Amino acid sequence: MLEASWIAFAFLMGLAARFIGLPPLVGYLAAGFTLSGLGQYLHIGPLDSSILTHIAHLGVLLLLFTVGLKLKLSNLVRIEVIGGGLLHFVISSLLFLAAVVLILELPLREAVLLSVALSFSSTVLAAKVLESKRELRSFHGRLAIGVLIIQDLLALVVMSLANGEAPSPWALLVFALPLLRPLLFRLLDASGHEELMVLLGLLLALVIGGYGFESLGLSSELGALAFGAMLARHKRAIELSNALWSIKEVFLVGFFLQIGISGLPGPDALAFAVVMALLLPFKGLLFFVLFVMFRLRARSAFLGSVSLTNYSEFGLIVASVVLPQWLIPLAITVALSFVISAPLTRLAHPLYKRLARWLIPLERDTEHPDEQPLSLGNAQIVIMGMGRTGRAAFDYLRAKGFEVVGLDSDPVVIEACAKAGRRALFADGEDQMLWQRLDMPCVEAVILALNDAETKIISIGQLRERGFPGLIASHAMYEDIAQRILEAGADRTYLTMSEAGAGLAEHVAHELRPGA
Known part of the structure; x- marks a missing residue:
């Protein structure tokens, strides 16, 4: 008792x-x-x-x-x-x-x-x-x-x-x-x-x-x-x-x-x-x-x-x-x-x-072990977060002919991406200096494939604050989080489970009626 x-x-x-x-x-x-x-x-x-x-x-x-x-x-x-x-x-x-x-x-x-x-x-x-x-x-x-x-x-x-x-x-x-x-x-x-x-x-x-x-x-x-x-x-x-x-x-x-x-x-x-x-x-x-x-x-x-x-x-x-x-x-x-x-x-x-x-x-005026990139070169699409969702998005977009670069705050993930042939760089989306100093001359869209909602919201705010005019898309597990992401300045947000269900149904429909 x-x-x-x-x-x-x-x-x-x-x-x-x-x-x-x-x-x-x-x-x-x-x-x-x-x-x-x-x-x-x-x-x-x-x-x-x-x-x-x-x-x-x-x-x-x-x-x-x-x-x-x-x-x-x-x-x-x-x-x-x-x-x-x-x-x-x-x-x-x-x-x-x-x-x-x-x-x-x-x-x-x-x-x-x-x-x-x-x-x-x-x-x-x-x-x-x-x-x-x-x-x-x-x-x-x-x-x-x-x-x-x-x-x-x-x-x-x-x-x-x-x-x-x-x-x-x-x-x-x-x-x-x-x-x-x-x-x-x-x-x-x-x-x-x-x-x-x-x-x-x-x-x-x-x-x-x-x-x-x-x-x-x-x-x-x-x-x-x-x-x-x-x-x-x-x-x-x-x-x-x-x-x-x-x-x-x-x-x-x-x-x-x-x-x-x-x-x-x-x-x-x-x-x-x-x-x-x-x-x-x-x-x-x-x-x-x-x-x-x-x-x-x-x-x-x-x-x-x-x-x-x-x-x-x-x-x-x-x-x-x-x-x-x-x-x-x-x-x-x-x-x-x-x-x-x-x-x-x-x-x-x-x-x-x-x-x-x-x-x-x-800061000491020297090379830092946690240095972040200064330029993304000719990348057209940036994927923030190279977990399962980010890797799937990277592979799909690269297959469609886009120049894609991934960003992640875990060096172990960066190393794994390099071994798999994916271009990925160390960066933390919550760092205001990243988005202020990062040169993105060709970037047309940013995909936020991170798990943490607050990091997504901070990243969106930093991108819009620097005047980024391109597309910002994100996924979310819950509708209230999706609404907060949209209010922060994202153009599109997708509910993860709903999109998974729709994708699964699309594959089934294609198998049953290939011409549909």
């Missing part, structure tokens, strides 16, 4: 948060704190959240497994990821150490561990918000996730050293995991498209990856991430991620509820959380400076930094192991940073648009 009331209350608070323009996860956090407060007010003692703790842990493992499914090792082995992640960890730990010693006068060991816990950013929040915006595979999305993985590995080392426990000697076997990739690929191929595939994902994420790594003295979170990454190159990796999506989302509600239910803070804990929240902008600023130093454009540096401007649930894990007396103050700090960071991340693109004129001059 108690769990049922938690679910109902979480739904109501999540709905309320969405109604006022905040992500539902902020409502889940508020629900947890409210339930904890009600428990104290009604004198029913601390709420038993043992079941919720297990659900929350499963949600985190599934999230990291699905992040791993979209991860490529080549995205991690980059100077801006490794250098930015390590430098930020060292510098922010030292800065937080100075602040903690100055304000709290703690023993050195306790102060160091607390500072390290505060230096990490939230993998769960960043991955969830980036995924909801379909930006996990964008340049700044991969940058943020790469840095977070570096931090997670550092957190594992810190916990092992602080706890005085070394992993089992058998942990060395993890270096042989890549040898299992062919077997995992065969299992995924053999599992079909229904419940067996979902069960395989749960088995790898929760049992073999999670419990298996834990039994070796390693992080279960790292295990789930590792097994997801091993499947990332499989052609059905995204299908598996989508199949696990609903389960993961439900379990993650437990994670955010658990933070709040862990207990209400006292005045000292609240004061600590407020002070740490005031220091949060400096954490994001340090990320931005480091990313620009590593030759990234201001836009990628800004968007990546915003995603990382929060405190981490790994800080709570570190505290639970070596700083139990700081668990509730850190929980409040993490929760408050989520309340600040979640809406900030969702508003990152319009916020950058306002700040661009001050941020762009800070």
Whole structure:
């Protein structure tokens, strides 16, 4: 009965948060704190959240497994990821150490561990918000996730050293995991498209990856991430991620509820959380400076930094192991940073648009790894988004004799297009500088084949703002989204499922009556 009331209350608070323009996860956090407060007010003692703790842990493992499914090792082995992640960890730990010693006068060991816990950013929040915006595979999305993985590995080392426990000697076997990739690929191929595939994902994420790594003295979170990454190159990796999506989302509600239910803070804990929240902008600023130093454009540096401007649930894990007396103050700090960071991340693109004129001059005058094209040459049609819809449109139009070019924000997609003989360039439609600087002398039409509606609307606005007179066409899943796209300035919008049905009927009619 108690769990049922938690679910109902979480739904109501999540709905309320969405109604006022905040992500539902902020409502889940508020629900947890409210339930904890009600428990104290009604004198029913601390709420038993043992079941919720297990659900929350499963949600985190599934999230990291699905992040791993979209991860490529080549995205991690980059100077801006490794250098930015390590430098930020060292510098922010030292800065937080100075602040903690100055304000709290703690023993050195306790102060160091607390500072390290505060230096990490939230993998769960960043991955969830980036995924909801379909930006996990964008340049700044991969940058943020790469840095977070570096931090997670550092957190594992810190916990092992602080706890005085070394992993089992058998942990060395993890270096042989890549040898299992062919077997995992065969299992995924053999599992079909229904419940067996979902069960395989749960088995790898929760049992073999999670419990298996834990039994070796390693992080279960790292295990789930590792097994997801091993499947990332499989052609059905995204299908598996989508199949696990609903389960993961439900379990993650437990994670955010658990933070709040862990207990209400006292005045000292609240004061600590407020002070740490005031220091949060400096954490994001340090990320931005480091990313620009590593030759990234201001836009990628800004968007990546915003995603990382929060405190981490790994800080709570570190505290639970070596700083139990700081668990509730850190929980409040993490929760408050989520309340600040979640809406900030969702508003990152319009916020950058306002700040661009001050941020762009800070870029280094050199070739950037996230450079975008300056000219489309003789291309007549531009296709923004080279997923299945974009590739189908590209092949059809090229067969009709048009000069076509594709644009996509995922370098992996660009590489796949190059191998398939499709001309595609790296570009992000939400970047105002792309459309302002891009030379399109022969372009007659732009097709928006992106999944994210907001990116389409921003792209349409930027194109019309620069005076593009040509045809802009887009697809949409729902009628209300289609209407918003038309209002933004598109000439045509097509409902995806309706067009698929009409196309299917056309093929059937042609087979039955070829001359019709």
